[in-house]
Amino acid sequence: MIPLMQNAAVYQNGWLTSSQFGAAIALGQITPGPVAISATFIGYKVAGIGGALVATAAIFAPSLLCMYLLEKFYLKVRGKELTNAIMHGVLPVVAAIILTAAISLGKESMHSVWQIAVIAGVAGLAISRKVSYGVLVAGAMTVGVFMAFVGR
């Protein structure tokens, strides 16, 4: 999901800079709802409140439609060997795409050494599953604010 949004908003249309996109994702993480709400931020950046409304509707409408269809037809595809095999083929690709997004986001918006420490720290804590995502994002932001006063 995130790589698709990055591709569309940053590379194809140039609506946001990489660091603005990072902020959009981070805000999506700290708000209570799903991360896809980041699209609202992008919509707002491009076209104000109207853009935010359109972007929000557009990002969630396919979910609703597909869940409706899946609900209707799920029993037919469920557990089929082919469905599983396709999911197994897609999973590594999705992992690779997310990694690509992480690398390009990191490459374009890393300007300080302490950011690398934040990346390592957040990744480690998130993998250990001891700290919730919201807390990690808030912590990363706090470190940033702290470094604004200490760093210069």
Place this chain on the structure above:
Amino acid sequence: MGMEHPRKDKGQGQMEIPLLSCTESAPALWQIVRTWLKIGTIGFGGGYAVLDLIHSELVIKHKWISEQRYENMTALSEMGPGAFTVNLLAAIAYRLGGVTAMIAATIALILPSFLIIVALAGVFLVWEKNLVVESAVKGLTAGVVGLLIAVVWDMVKRIPGHWCCFSVGIAALLLGLFFPVNPIWLVLMGALAGAARVLVPERYGKKSVQGGRNL
């Protein structure tokens, strides 16, 4: 209108809908909206972090769906596109009250986040050049990169231990890094490779799929 859930009677307010079984009962629309609004307001973290909250609200507290059905729906939602939580809650709302409930509940779910993010976006875009905000964004971006790495790690652990799955992943990574490929094509490539892994051996030789030397 015509797609309203059959369980719903015309006289809404007077009597609650009759219980169909002791574990599953159909709630009124306002009950659904209120609960979804609650999940949308306190469900910090998104994704799998909220599963626990959803489970305790819908299965344990309100008993709107059974444990078994909840698990089926979780598996189903992982197949859908977009946000997993939204898919799951949309599917449950559809089961509870048809298309109307699905749309109303989803709006209720997203509304709190929508308001927060529009407010924050306004603040952020005005103060973007401020030194403190700029530095906070640097921290946020680094945090997001860290989270993405953790997500990838989780997925890699779930990839079946099969050389073809790993080579598809590595191929996708190299393509994505060095060529401006639209991610959708990469996903299709993965789906084709996965399908080929089952279909090809089926046609030639009927070897066991788990053997893995085919493709």
